[in-house]
Amino acid sequence: MVTVAVDAMGGDHGPDTTVAAAVSALELDPGLQLLLVGEEARLNKQLATLDRPIPERMTVVNASQTVGMDEPPAQALRNKKDSSMRVTINLVKSGEADAGVSAGNTGALMATARFVLKTLPGIDRPAIVSALPSLRGHIHMLDLGANVDSPPELLLQFAIMGSILVKYVENKSRPSVALLNIGVEDIKGNDVVKRAAELMRRSNLNYQGYVEADAIYNGDVDVVVCDGFDGNVALKASEGLAQMITHIMREEYDRSLLTRLVGLISTPVMRSFQNRLDHRRYNGATLVGLRGTVIKSHGSADPLAFCYAILEARTEVQNKVPEHISEELTGMM
Amino acid sequence: MVTVAVDAMGGDHGPDTTVAAAVSALELDPGLQLLLVGEEARLNKQLATLDRPIPERMTVVNASQTVGMDEPPAQALRNKKDSSMRVTINLVKSGEADAGVSAGNTGALMATARFVLKTLPGIDRPAIVSALPSLRGHIHMLDLGANVDSPPELLLQFAIMGSILVKYVENKSRPSVALLNIGVEDIKGNDVVKRAAELMRRSNLNYQGYVEADAIYNGDVDVVVCDGFDGNVALKASEGLAQMITHIMREEYDRSLLTRLVGLISTPVMRSFQNRLDHRRYNGATLVGLRGTVIKSHGSADPLAFCYAILEARTEVQNKVPEHISEELTGMM
Numbered sequence: 001m002v003t004v005a006v007d008a009m010g011g012d013h014g015p016d017t018t019v020a021a022a023v024s025a026l027e028l029d030p031g032l033q034l035l036l037v038g039e040e041a042r043l044n045k046q047l048a049t050l051d052r053p054i055p056e057r058m059t060v061v062n063a064s065q066t067v068g069m070d071e072p073p074a075q076a077l078r079n080k081k082d083s084s085m086r087v088t089i090n091l092v093k094s095g096e097a098d099a100g101v102s103a104g105n106t107g108a109l110m111a112t113a114r115f116v117l118k119t120l121p122g123i124d125r126p127a128i129v130s131a132l133p134s135l136r137g138h139i140h141m142l143d144l145g146a147n148v149d150s151p152p153e154l155l156l157q158f159a160i161m162g163s164i165l166v167k168y169v170e171n172k173s174r175p176s177v178a179l180l181n182i183g184v185e186d187i188k189g190n191d192v193v194k195r196a197a198e199l200m201r202r203s204n205l206n207y208q209g210y211v212e213a214d215a216i217y218n219g220d221v222d223v224v225v226c227d228g229f230d231g232n233v234a235l236k237a238s239e240g241l242a243q244m245i246t247h248i249m250r251e252e253y254d255r256s257l258l259t260r261l262v263g264l265i266s267t268p269v270m271r272s273f274q275n276r277l278d279h280r281r282y283n284g285a286t287l288v289g290l291r292g293t294v295i296k297s298h299g300s301a302d303p304l305a306f307c308y309a310i311l312e313a314r315t316e317v318q319n320k321v322p323e324h325i326s327e328e329l330t331g332m333m
Numbered sequence: 334m335v336t337v338a339v340d341a342m343g344g345d346h347g348p349d350t351t352v353a354a355a356v357s358a359l360e361l362d363p364g365l366q367l368l369l370v371g372e373e374a375r376l377n378k379q380l381a382t383l384d385r386p387i388p389e390r391m392t393v394v395n396a397s398q399t400v401g402m403d404e405p406p407a408q409a410l411r412n413k414k415d416s417s418m419r420v421t422i423n424l425v426k427s428g429e430a431d432a433g434v435s436a437g438n439t440g441a442l443m444a445t446a447r448f449v450l451k452t453l454p455g456i457d458r459p460a461i462v463s464a465l466p467s468l469r470g471h472i473h474m475l476d477l478g479a480n481v482d483s484p485p486e487l488l489l490q491f492a493i494m495g496s497i498l499v500k501y502v503e504n505k506s507r508p509s510v511a512l513l514n515i516g517v518e519d520i521k522g523n524d525v526v527k528r529a530a531e532l533m534r535r536s537n538l539n540y541q542g543y544v545e546a547d548a549i550y551n552g553d554v555d556v557v558v559c560d561g562f563d564g565n566v567a568l569k570a571s572e573g574l575a576q577m578i579t580h581i582m583r584e585e586y587d588r589s590l591l592t593r594l595v596g597l598i599s600t601p602v603m604r605s606f607q608n609r610l611d612h613r614r615y616n617g618a619t620l621v622g623l624r625g626t627v628i629k630s631h632g633s634a635d636p637l638a639f640c641y642a643i644l645e646a647r648t649e650v651q652n653k654v655p656e657h658i659s660e661e662l663t664g665m666m
Contacts, residue, residue, distance in 0.1 A: 070518065135577050145515050148523040182478050182565040185403070190481040190562060213566045214573030226566075229523060232515040233546045233563045234570040240547030241571045244468050245578065245610065252606045259602050266599050269592050273585045277578065 001033050001057075004099045004313045005091040008038035009066040009084035011103025011306070012299045018103065019046040021306035025314075026055040028307070032314055033057040035097055038084040039064065063087040067104050069299060073111035085109060089116045092292040099293035099313035101284075103301050109294070110146050110287060117292040120322060122329045125150075126289035127158045127228070128296065129165060131282050132235075134219030140166050141216060141224040144285060145232035155179070155196035155225055159205055160332045161288045161325055162223040168319040172222060174206040180226035180234070181210035192227070200225075204332050242279070284309030286316060289325070293317050334366050334390075337432045337646045338424040341371035342399040342417035344436025344639070345632045351436065352379040354639035358647075359388040361640070365647055366390040368430055371417040372397065396420040400437050402632060406444035418442060422449045425625040432626035432646035434617075436634050442627070443479050443620060450625045453655060455662045458483075459622035460491045461561070461629065462498060464615050465568075467552030473499050474549060474557040477618060478565035485528035488512070488558055492538055493665045494621045494658055495556040501652040505555060507539040513559035513567070514543035525560070533558075537665050575612070617642030619649060622658070626650050 004025075008018040015038060022034050036043055040062040047054055065083040067076045080086060085104045091097040093116050102109050110126065119126055129142035142162045147154060159177050166175040179197055181189040188210065200207040208221050213234050216224055226234070253263035263270075283305035287294040293316045297309035337358075341351040348371060355367050369376055373395040380387055398416040400409045413419060418437045424430040426449050435442050443459065452459055462475035475495045480487065492510050499508040512530055514522040521543065533540040541554050546567050549557055559567070586596035596603075616638035620627040626649045630642035 072518075133577070135580060148515065180566065182481065182562055182569075213569035214576065216570060217573035217577040229515055230563060230566045233513065233559075233566050236515075236546035237549060237567040237570050238574045240550035241574055242578075243547065244466070244550040245575075247468060248609055249606055252602050252609075255602075255605075262599050262602050266595050266602075269585050269588075269595050269599075272588075273582055276581055276585075 001031055002099070002314045002317045003033040003035065003097045004101060004310055004317075005035040005037055005061070005088045005097035006310060007084045007088040007100070007102035007104055008036045008043055009063070010105070011297065011301060012069065015042055015046040017301060017303050017306055019043060020050060021303040021310065022058065023050060023052055023054060024303060024307045025310040026057050029311065029314060034310070035059050035061045035091055037061045037063050037088045037091070038066070061087060061091070067108045069105050071105060071108060073105070073107040076105070076108035077111050077115055086112055086116070089113050089294065092294065093117055098317040099295065101295045101297060101309050101313050103297035103299050103306060103309070106145065106296055109296055113287050113290055113292075113294045117290045117294070119289050120291055120326050120329070123157055123161070123289040123325070124154055126287050127161060128285050129162055129288050130285035132216055133277055133282060134217050136219035138282065139216060139219055139222060139224060141226070141231060141234070142288065143226065143228040143231050144235055145228045146287070147228040149229070150192070150227040152192055152195035152199055155192070155227065156199040156203060156333070157289070159200055159207070159223065159225045160203070160329060162225060163205055163332070164325050164328050165286065165288060165321050166222050168321055168324050169315060170222070175222035176208045177205045177223045177225060178208045178211040178215065178221040180213060180224055180230055182212065184210045184212065280305035281308055284312035286312070286321070288321070291322060293322060334364055335432070335647045335650045336366040336368065336430045337434060337643055337650070338368040338370055338394070338421045338430035339643060340417045340421040340433065340435035340437055341369045341376055342396070343438070344630065344634060345402065348376055348379040350634060350636050350639055352376060353383060354636040354643065355391065356383060356385055356387060357636060357640045358643040359390050362644065362647060367643070368392050368394045368424055370394045370396050370421045370424070371399070394420060394424070400441045402438050404438060404441060406438070406440040409438070409441035410444050410448055419445055419449070422446050422627065425627065426450055431650040432628065434628045434630060434642050434646050436630035436632050436639060436642070439478065439629055442629055446620050446623055446625075446627045450623045450627070452622050453624055453659050453662070456490055456494070456622040456658070457487055459620050460494060461618050462495055462621050463618035465549055466610055466615060467550050469552035471615065472549060472552055472555060472557060474559070474564060474567070475621065476559065476561040476564050477568055478561045479620070480561040482562070483525070483560040485525055485532055488525070488529035488560065489532040489536060489666070490622070492533055492540070492556065492558045493536070493662060495558060496538055496665065497658050497661050498619065498621060498649075498654050499555050501654055501657050502648060503555070508555035509541045510538045510556040510558060511541045511544040511548065511554040513546060513557055513563055515545065517543045517545065613638035614641055617645035619645070619654070621654070624655060626655060
């Protein structure tokens with residue numbers, strides 16, 4: 001049995017999303033147990049509205065406070081000691097939960113997880129890693145925004161953590177790793193990238209050299225490593241472009257009676273297309289490098305997306321990702 | 334009459350693309366005159382294959398060398414003094430052409446243009462700026478890869494150059510400018526971004542604060558400013574995602590006889606959709622900050638895309654972009 005603590009108050013929609021997602025996750029995996037953390041009365045009320053049998057593997061844990069989506073991390077850490085986010089992480093620390101999941105404010109979650117759980121030995125700072133869809137399935141990319149101005153040594157740690165995570169979660173013996181740059185030739189890039197490349201070449205990683213950001217979606221490598229600023233830029237630019245494409249396609253299908261009819265006829269193809277690229281399936285970024293498993297859901301996740309984040313937490317616990325990073329880190333340097 | 338020098342040998346396809354594009358540009362604009370630069374015999378042969386009347390406003394200018402797409406910039410500058418790229422820029426320097434266009438190697442073009450033309454007074458380094466499609470039309474973004482590790486003062490110069498370019502090319506009196514960051518709150522980002530924000534706040538720019546990379550495609554501002562590393566990451570991630578989406582959509586429509594039929598029925602809607610987002614319409618990035626107008630076409634441009642790059646050069650000459658940057662730079666600081 002894997003026990004996951006769920007911050008039920010976090011995210012743009014709070015319990016409206018998280019509670020239904022938690023019930024779905026329990027229905028999907030009979031080996032899962034959930035601690036639903038937040039205002040008890042509010043959560044019980046939400047559970048009652050669902051009109052579905054609630055598995056006994058769900059326990060509501062009270063937390064009197066909520067961290068705001070825009071609240072400064074330092075303030076959340078200082079003033080919100082009984083927040084649903086903090087209690088979720090505390091449950092991981094105490095061992096009552098094997099992992100924690102939150103759709104709350106990323107900065108506050110990272111600060112809280114670092115403060116309560118601490119980083120693994122040999123890891124200077126945790127990173128955010130997520131799977132992203134690619135032409136050949138998916139790749140993993142890190143850091144996606146936890147660290148700016150990462151020095152070469154930190155980029156090497158990201159590469160090792162990403163490689164070990166993919167090794168166990170995806171069952172690949174030697175995941176290929178590349179460094180994000182603005183060209184593939186040796187002379188390209190800034191000094192930090194060049195020094196990081198040197199460290200990776202000398203490591204035991206399956207290091208493949210530089211890639212440009214379009215390679216994320218080609219799927220040529222298993223792990224793409226970058227500073228958190230660049231990772232966030234790549235991710236957000238992709239989100240913005242995907243939203244614009246969706247919006248413009250809707251407008252085109254909505255132009256006239258004829259185009260609406262074409263839209264109707266195209267529905268099965270478009271649905272199959274959307275399923276293959278469904279960003280909800282990729283929801284659930286890992287705060288890797290901590291002494292424990294913490295998964296960050298997108299703030300705007302719907303119940304399906306949040307359910308995927310819970311299942312990702314379970315998968316990482318089952319595959320003992322933090323334990324393997326601890327054991328294999330030194331050998332990879 | 335505007336005279337544009339065209340590096341006919343540059344790009345992935347060389348004269349196969351550039352020559353037809355040049356003829357199309359002349360057909361579209363009777364006020365345009367072109368100097369087609371490259372191996373004379375090769376270009377005349379290509380012109381003969383077109384089977385279209387060649388306007389008299391086209392002159393072939395011989396250049397005996399070609400810069401390779403992967404050739405190191407320093408080597409191109411030293412050893413290729415009669416390259417089509419170098420001769421193109423020389424024609425701008427001598428005043429025989431008002432602007433130059435090349436689909437060649439970006440690094441070599443930037444190095445050649447800087448060496449031959451020099452930067453405008455008060456500009457430390459040129460930047461690459463391009464229009465990108467957005468929900469509300471398009472925005473301009475810079476730097477797209479010419480400069481890595483740009484200090485705050487350079488980011489301010491980028492902002493001013495972008496603002497002046499948009500003011501004259503788009504006829505907007507006070508273009509709105511934003512700085513690319515990984516969050517919109519003041520505490521987000523690295524030190525360079527924070528110091529650049531301070532400089533922009535104190536300037537006469539219509540500065541709107543930070544945006545995240547998804548805002549590029551929302552079109553909330555006219556100019557997005559960033560370091561060249563981040564600009565290149567945003568651009569390449571977008572290119573990669575767009576290619577993946579196109580590829581997967583083709584696969585879905587190609588799945589069976591039925592889906593191919595649906596694809597056929599959807600063709601007019603998809604074509605209208607593609608026209609609105611056609612990246613070829615956005616081909617032609619400006620090397621801004623030089624004493625002259627130089628436009629970089631995407632290396633893989635087809636004739637339509639390369640024709641747009643030539644027309645972009647003409648538009649910037651007509652709107653006297655370098656002259657306005659020279660005149661208005663100091664007042665904007």
